[in-house]
Amino acid sequence: MFEPLQYEFFVRGLIAATLVGxxxxxxxxxxxxxxxxxxxxGLSHAIFGGAVVSYVIGINFFIGASLWGFVSALLxxxxxxxxxxxASDAAIGIVTTASFAFGIVLISRYRTFTRSxxxxxxxxxxxxxxxxxxxxxxxxxxxxxxxxxxYRRLLFTTFDPEVAPFYGISTEWMDVWFSLILAGTIVVSMxxxxxxxxAAAIVIAPITARLLTHNFNQLIILSTxxxxxxxxAGLYLSYYIDxxxxxxxxxxSAGIFVVxxxxxxTLEWLNRGRSPVTKxxxxxDQAAFE
Numbered sequence: 103m104f105e106p107l108q109y110e111f112f113v114r115g116l117i118a119a120t121l122v123g124x125x126x127x128x129x130x131x132x133x134x135x136x137x138x139x140x141x142x143x144g145l146s147h148a149i150f151g152g153a154v155v156s157y158v159i160g161i162n163f164f165i166g167a168s169l170w171g172f173v174s175a176l177l178x179x180x181x182x183x184x185x186x187x188x189a190s191d192a193a194i195g196i197v198t199t200a201s202f203a204f205g206i207v208l209i210s211r212y213r214t215f216t217r218s219x220x221x222x223x224x225x226x227x228x229x230x231x232x233x234x235x236x237x238x239x240x241x242x243x244x245x246x247x248x249x250x251x252x253y254r255r256l257l258f259t260t261f262d263p264e265v266a267p268f269y270g271i272s273t274e275w276m277d278v279w280f281s282l283i284l285a286g287t288i289v290v291s292m293x294x295x296x297x298x299x300x301a302a303a304i305v306i307a308p309i310t311a312r313l314l315t316h317n318f319n320q321l322i323i324l325s326t327x328x329x330x331x332x333x334x335a336g337l338y339l340s341y342y343i344d345x346x347x348x349x350x351x352x353x354x355s356a357g358i359f360v361v362x363x364x365x366x367x368t369l370e371w372l373n374r375g376r377s378p379v380t381k382x383x384x385x386x387d388q389a390a391f392e
Contacts, residue, residue: 127329143301144198151205171285225296
């Protein structure tokens with residue numbers, strides 16, 4: 103059981119997977135409640151374009167990709183705000199596919215890259231180094247601090263964005279800060295899960311937690327714990343069955359979701375069977391004629 107822990111690269115990967123799983127579970131709660139699950143998938147593809155650009159012009163990957171993802175998220179928000187007839191999923195599709203295509207164009211134009219982009223697409227968690235862990239840890243601390251400081255305003259913006267401005271809450275600024283946090287989360291998750299699997303990590307944990315609780319505070323805690331657990335256990339499982347670590351994490355998360363769904367449906371069925379069948383109370387006007 104402890105055999106993988108003798109390898110330093112595996113320990114680094116285990117720490118990174120656990121942190122990324124918890125971070126995606128935390129941020130994913132707000133993504134799911136806003137009904138914007140597609141944005142995780144879309145922004146990960148957009149940030150791939152930013153990663154290519156950062157390599158081409160020779161700047162730090164985390165800075166270049168984060169800025170690119172931040173601008174992409176702002177464009178999506180602005181398009182959906184200014185043009186009410188453009189739905190959020192359509193805006194996400196336009197912005198993110200264009201950015202991804204731009205990255206592909208650069209790859210096909212400049213064929214002298216020394217670094218493979220397979221890791222960005224599919225993840226390479228066992229290639230995580232110390233700087234990647236510091237980046238993930240820093241992003242996790244920033245996300246937790248942002249949610250703690252802006253808890254009530256973020257809650258109001260998530261559940262009732264149209265009424266929030268009447269109470270002095272700037273929903274535009276909240277969207278700006280949240281977009282920055284989301285972009286940073288996706289950037290630090292690329293090395294662990296890759297572009298193709300980030301969306302699943304952001305969505306599965308909060309949906310699973312939602313099946314188990316209706317309390318918002320419990321939802322945040324449970325989603326974070328489930329995400330961290332799936333990252334830890336999924337990577338451990340990948341070592342023994344010799345499969346891709348990113349895919350193993352996502353499939354383990356999907357398995358947890360299936361178990362939670364079965365539990366929720368069973369509990370609902372049992373409660374329905376125990377509840378007594380009562381005759382509906384008549385409406386006042388009906389009672390007057392009886």
